[in-house]
Amino acid sequence: MNLIINNHIIDSNLEDILKRLRQETDGRFLKDIAKRGDNIAITCAWHKDGLENHPSCYVYNRTDNNEVPFGFYKCFTCGSKGQLYQLVSRCLNCGIEEAKQWLIDNFSKTITEELISLPTISLEKNKIEYLDESILDQYAYFHPYMFKRKLTEEIIVKYKIGWDKEKDAITFPIWDENNHLLGISERSVNSKYFYLPKDIGKPVYLLNFIKKEHIQEVYVVESQIDALYLNSLDKSAVALLGTGTKDQYEILKKSGIRIFHLALDGDMAGRHGIMRFIENMPDNIIIDVLLLPEGKDINDLSKEEIDNLRIMDKTNYMRFFTIHKN
Ligand SMILES: [Zn+2]
Structure with missing residues (x-):
């Protein structure tokens, strides 16, 4: 079974995920990472405070078993078991939501x-x-x-x-x-x-039209439908086919666009995407953010609702978001 978190399939190589996790703990957790058949054995992050001598925790490395999700772990010494994001949460000493976001941001290319x-x-x-x-x-x-x-x-x-x-x-x-x-x-x-x-790498959907028409001001959304819908309302738009990647920011930096109106989905993934977008763009690019209602995307809203959305400039958004992050 795939591990699906908020519509994102965690589809990267499990060994890569675990190694990155180890790296982010400065080697404190997951000292050993070794392939064992359908699993990857790791040093258990729970018992002996993560410092056991021989790896006895097994992380499931398949997606074709309908009973067990990808990344499910079980320790044969202390009996700890759970989902991959619980392991991430333990190692990074962060909340479950943050752990899920870490997996989505770094290890998911597929959206369901x-x-x-x-x-x-x-x-x-x-x-x-x-x-x-x-x-x-x-x-x-x-x-x-x-x-x-x-x-x-x-x-x-x-x-x-x-x-x-x-x-x-x-x-x-x-x-x-x-x-x-x-x-x-x-x-x-x-x-x-x-x-x-x-x-x-993910392309920026509809950017070819924006470039052809020398448009310098665009809306940025997640899904194709959202971009098409905005275009039908005479608002030029591109879609990130997700919440945005480094490659896409580089492509957009060279696009000639000077003004971005960010209209990502009204959820945690969308808000993180907006933060990353702002952080990755040069200061001299104008960016503001349309605040979508919780759980909504642009395609859910009427033209009138879109025109009446509250807008925040990037500086205020960053300040606001940082305060309300958790
Ligand atoms: Zn254990």
């Missing part, structure tokens, strides 16, 4: 929201094989679900949103900032899954 299928991308000799735009022709249909998610006909045509008959899924082409077609994400009309290829 939409289904992305990128069948033809390969990375031979470090070269990306881009898709030919003609691949989109087979999906050139309208589907009622698009309108249900408040997309307009104009937006659907401009951004080539389509429908995959076989999978009954809405298709969203994803380009990089230089207008190369990287892949097609799919959002099943019925179920909710979302994958990005592991070996490709």
Whole structure:
């Protein structure tokens, strides 16, 4: 079973996660990390105050067992057991929510929201094989679900949103900032899954249009639907396909955009994403933040509600967020 935290699948290599964890404790915890079949054995973080001599705590390293989630640990000496984020919380001496966020921020590339299928991308000799735009022709249909998610006909045509008959899924082409077609994400009309290829950095969705049109002021959101919806309201927008990565900040720094309106989701992950965005952008870029209601994303709101959202400039936001962090 995958370890899923707030819609994010923790999908990194378990050994990497544990080694990073050890590193962040300056070697205080997890002295030994060794592969043992389906598990990774670690020095137990609980008994003997984390200083046992031989590793007797086993962390489960598979995702295909429906009974046991990835990263579940059990110590065969003291009997401690629990989820990976509890282990993180123990080692980093932080709360469970913070531990979960640490895992999401550092070790998750996949969001359980939409289904992305990128069948033809390969990375031979470090070269990306881009898709030919003609691949989109087979999906050139309208589907009622698009309108249900408040997309307009104009937006659907401009951004080539389509429908995959076989999978009954809405298709969203994803380009990089230089207008190369990287892949097609799919959002099943019925179920909710979302994958990005592991070996490709996340692009900034719709940035190719922003660059083509020399737009210097944009809204920044998490999901594709949110970006498309804002564009349909005549607000230029890009999506981070998540809460933002270092690579994306670098791409945005070189984009020519001078003003960012951050409209990430109204939840803890969204607020952390906003903080990271602000921290990673140069001071001379203007950034403000739209304060979304708890648990909402942009697509949940009407145009009027969006226009009436409270806005905070980046300095006040950082101050406010730091005070209310916990
Ligand atoms: Zn133990």
